[in-house]
Amino acid sequence: MTLRFAPRSSDCLPLYLVEKSDAALDALPETARAWATRMGFTGALGACLVVPGADGAPEAALVGYGTAESRLRKRFGAAAARSKLPEGTYELATGLDRDALAEFALGWLLEGYRFERYAKQSKPKAQLVAPDGLDATQCEIIAAGEALTRDLINTPAEDMGPDELEAAARALADSHKADITVTTGPALLTDNHPMIHAVGRAAERAPRLIDMRWGDSGPTLTLVGKGVCFDTGGLNLKPGGSMALMKKDMGGAATVLGLAQMIMSLGLKLRLRVLIPTVENAVSGNAFRPGDILTSRKGLTVEINNTDAEGRLVLADALALADEETPDLIISMATLTGAARVAVGPDLSPFYARQPADADAVRKGARAAADPVWEMPLWAPYEAMIEPGIADLDNAPKGGFAGSITAALFLNRFVTETPRYMHFDIYGWNPTAAPARPKGGVGMGARALLDALPELLDL
Template sequence: MTLTFAPETPDAIPLIAIEKGDETVLSALPEPARVWARANGFQGTLGEVLVVPDEDGVPALALVGNGDEAARSRNRFGMAAARAKLPKGTYRLQHALDPTALEEAALGWLLEGYRFDRYADQKRPEAMIVAPDGIDAKRLEVIAAGESLTRDLINTPTEDLGPDQLEQAITTLAKDHGAKVTITTGDALLRDNLPMIHAVGRAADRAPRLIDLRWGDTGPKLTLVGKGVCFDTGGLNLKPGASMGLMKKDMGGAATVLGLAHMIMALGLKLQLRVLIPAVENAVAGNAFRPGDILTSRKGLTVEVNNTDAEGRLVLADALALADEEKPELIVSMATLTGAARVAVGPDLSPFYATQPADADALRKGATAAADPVWEMPLWKPYETMIEPGIADLDNAPKGGFAGSITAALFLNRFVTDTLRYMHFDIYGWNPNAAPARPKGGVGMGARALLAALPDMLDL
């Protein structure tokens, strides 16, 4: 799906953004438009639309509400709701928005055009806008394309997006950008010392694999690691049906990492990018890994399996250990890892952990600029004892239910050298309720914030 601005045209219909209750802009409208707006009770509420016809009944201009500060804080892309309400045509946004708000509005209009239509036709907005003056149109189109890729991958059911199809998607992405891909599949994972990826995925009909993408040969090294559990039954600790229903999204970390990788490569950032995706299905069969098993990781740390439904941290651990061996300037992992994170912050915020305060500060700054909210969680060292079972080095599922997201992050952090910069995102990857520019379904979280923060983090 292509999310782009309309070609430049002199015939674009003026689209005037008005804050709620802004009489100054309303009073400055041509008299017919002003009278029409007052007669129709236009208030400028967020996403409100009023088309003003000319004497022939053809749209002469349109008004769109930009709401007030309180409304915008509740829905950063709220003005994008207007797109679906406008009649077919090409519009030119006229505004008094500051640069950040303008970029946000323009991106929202692009993202509002997303529909997941692989299996059924979906009505798309017919209104288009030309790129407003003062924005980097190409950059916003690249970001929208990356987000669209993430959403498509998460929304696709596992029958059509297992580890093999995820591999194909990554291979296509690499080809588009001149990147290189190496894939380790099935029993070759044991040969190449990726034993926990193999253990988690060995029971599925579609073989587990580690997909390794590389792009760029100059600049700082950035390694992105994405959890690619294409479906999670819970394994022998089988999930109840209600909890299994959304598990096609358990590869949301991989999908988000790939969307971000597209953005980085398409924008030509001066860095050396590596993307590691452990792609598996956590299935049930006679050869499935079991509660009580002790697995030896790539790093040599042993892990007692106390719940086979805590499999994401196992596959990530081997991938992180591999990433660590190259000592990049920054390692970032993304995963739909714990229900605890969802309970803590809900579906809108991206919880993250950072070993370096400066990276956390840069990310928060980028998140504000990109309208991609994040929330820092603590790598609370006193909880380290909770992931130390005694019989092995690590416990994949500490008892008690406390601090589930924190203990998972602490577990992953054990596979990264203390002196390296590491960030981990425990995202939800799903929008449960439709909102402007965010339809119900798969959604990227944290990628735009990271993209905005990378220049500060890596001195690009």
Template sequence: RDLINTPASDMGPPDLEAAARKLAEQHGAKIEVTTGDALLENNLPMIHAVGRAADRAPRLIDMAWGDTGPKLTLVGKGVCFDTGGLNLKPGASMALMKKDMGGAAAVLGLAHMIMATGMAVQLRVLIPAVENSVSGNAFRPGDILTSRKGLTVEINNTDAEGRLVLADALALADEDKPDQIISMATLTGAARVAVGPDLAPYYSDDAAFVSALEDAAAGSADPVWRMPFHDAYEALIEPGIADLDNAPKGGFAGSITAALFLRRFVTESKYAHFDIYGWQPADAPARPKGGAGQGTRALYAALPALLKP
């Protein structure tokens, strides 16, 4: 909640890195951060492309903890402020964009719970931390970006940037072949239109994951709602030029097509994706207005069942 509520002036990529370093130090975790042009040298080109226009350099935060048990990798969207880029958001749509790093906050919160309770898991946390800003070197509509995985992406809207930074991080996560990859992101307005601010939509084709999560969500007062990886919509994310389209035209199934886009970058591991809102719009019992950790309590409660050796 505190990370999300902090204004972007005080919660940019360096500040998000500092929060992750503080958490790593608290629990004896290892942490490495790849910053600025080093992203290009380390084959993380889409994270660099999205964040290069900001005066605070983009970076990938990579934290690891635990040396026994199943491998779990959490990937959180860390867009510390989203102007929309050259496809500039209207002012009203920009007002809450300090919360666009809500996925990063959520995975850090979940990581804190896992480490504080000594869960028997090999945990990795990957956070692409960027600002989607406007300047002369901003990435443009019509650009073709080549991802870490080698898939090319046609940019049809620079405001669909979250899936770009997550894609490189997911490809990196998948190379390690963990037992489970989970991404969390304030990714699409379509998810909020579909289920409102209270529910955390998630995507998984794993029956065991779904069963464990649904049971845990009910018991932890952390409601979730399953959405479909609907294969028939795969054609919607395939443009005329590149392998993938970051912003399919037509407006149909925006949250689903975003999830399908992300799934293309995970081919070796079980994968689940959460398209959270990360914000409580009005005071409610036990839920103050402002930043909200969605899905984290449910996931924490579900992990023992999900990650049985």
């Protein structure tokens, strides 16, 4: 997989980003301008044109940079040209501001991503020298973390159950000399993780809680990722169409592992903890049932009104554990609710933040990292919707209103000692192929958070 920049060499071809305007064409070298005019090249976003020299060999490449409006409508639009350009090593010859340069370079790398576990895929042959002014190492690290997330989500549940997700976490821990412990099966009850156990006990593959720690100085950050490796819906069984993409229900876990890899590879000066409750929500004679009342690690009781709202249950026990250490910041990430998709679609990461300053930092990070987010409210008047009366909490309030908000309010109840908490209700899947974002698993929110961490944690 080509997710690295090429070394600089004497035979690099200049690559010009050309906006869709007459002025941009006029600014090109004479030969390139003449060839672009003759070939009808207009600078449309993602278009490309190779300029031949006198001997017919490529002399330069033009890549359409579109208009400001077209770039707003299509992230990484210029990256599409990488798959159209002929084999060769190219060097960016157009100046860009910091954020635009980072987006172009990351898009170029991610355009090289292919999921090849089960079949070989054609890959782009064009390579790029790391542009001047870019932190190339950081860009490559971000691309590698994103690739890890995509690979984990794209792998079907047969090959990515709790055992395999644990193996992926252990491999990551080993590569960065992090400590890792895993609590599995009946030991979850002994160690007081009753809701993780209840959700996963019906599956042949045992439920577990993965706990990874890295770093020995600096502020404390705990990431919690939902690791439901397949979700049948339990006894509230999903219809077939709704079950088809449930291999991605561990997208929160995949995303926090990708983010953790970025943090550790960059050597950020913080103390990181990653908690992943991982289960398969299956159907058997000992599956948890609608109407059951579970007692959580926090001591709160939860009435089960839908076994298909299981992600918040496993996250709740993990969040309660995270809260016991009162880290500087807790962040949970989960493919949690269809309501979030109805609200903002597949591209945006809805998130919830207790502290306005934290939300501001994430929004700034999202703009810089081309990783769009949208803040949703922890709306206190809806608290009554998650209080069924027979138990402290309801895991699936009736009526269907504000489904993402009520899920976030539910999780919020399990973080009582730590003032700063954020939750991301992500989708983790790109339904339609786009530049640098093929159809399939995709990281959401991780790059925004990575960019925001220096402000969030005063690094």
